[in-house]
Amino acid sequence: MFTMKWVTGAAMLACTGALVACQGGADKAPGAAAGTPTPSGAVTGAPTPPAPTTSSAAATDPLLSGKREVTITRVQGSGKPLEISGRLEEGGDTGGRTLFVPTPIGGDRYVIRAFGTKDGHPANDDPSCWQVNGLDIEPELTIGAVVCDQDDPIQRFTIIAKGDGTYAIGSETRFLQHLPGNGLVLKELGNAKLDTTFRFADKGPADRQPIN
CATH class of the missing domain: 2.80.10.50 (Trefoil (Acidic Fibroblast Growth Factor, subunit A))
Incomplete structure (x- = not known):
């Protein structure tokens, strides 16, 4: 009985850790890995949109x-x-x-x-x-x-x-x-x-x- 409770607790802990990891990844905007977040949450180093072709x-x-x-x-x-x-x-x-x-x-x-x-x-x-x-x-x-x-x-x-x-x-x-x-x-x-x-x-x- 003790062994079963320990295994269940370990599984729950692993699942909780996975959720935290997933949540942390979801908080990042696409492409955030390419740059560094600024205090305002903007990502530096992200690709710059192309300039318009007409003046x-x-x-x-x-x-x-x-x-x-x-x-x-x-x-x-x-x-x-x-x-x-x-x-x-x-x-x-x-x-x-x-x-x-x-x-x-x-x-x-x-x-x-x-x-x-x-x-x-x-x-x-x-x-x-x-x-x-x-x-x-x-x-x-x-x-x-x-x-x-x-x-x-x-x-x-x-x-x-x-x-x-x-x-x-x-x-x-x-x-x-x-x-x-x-x-x-x-x-x-x-x-x-x-x-x-x-x-x-x-x-x-x-x-x-x-x-x-």
């Missing part, structure tokens, strides 16, 4: 959503919209394209598609894209229009909202600036202040049907 600006600003056509005008300029044919210019009246669709491609980068006037001509509905002119010599680079390829790094631009309805446009570490006698160029700021910004005006939905 916050593109998510909240319809003009940067890729769904609206805009004209772009230099704030400090003549008031004439930018146009692009061989080169991005300010109101050059060269018959270039003046309607643009800044299209987010992730990481605060944009491809800027260019269209002609909506006049029923199919060629105007086929987009071209801004691209840094590769044949230019530093430190002043111009922008031309080419066949769109968002995987090409020199077709990726930054667009930064300045908080007053204006935007700064750049590529890598350069910003699009106006230089007297040289027009619009991409240039390093250095110690200079950014004094060239742009306004975007909504011109309707980006609903073109390209030829191809």
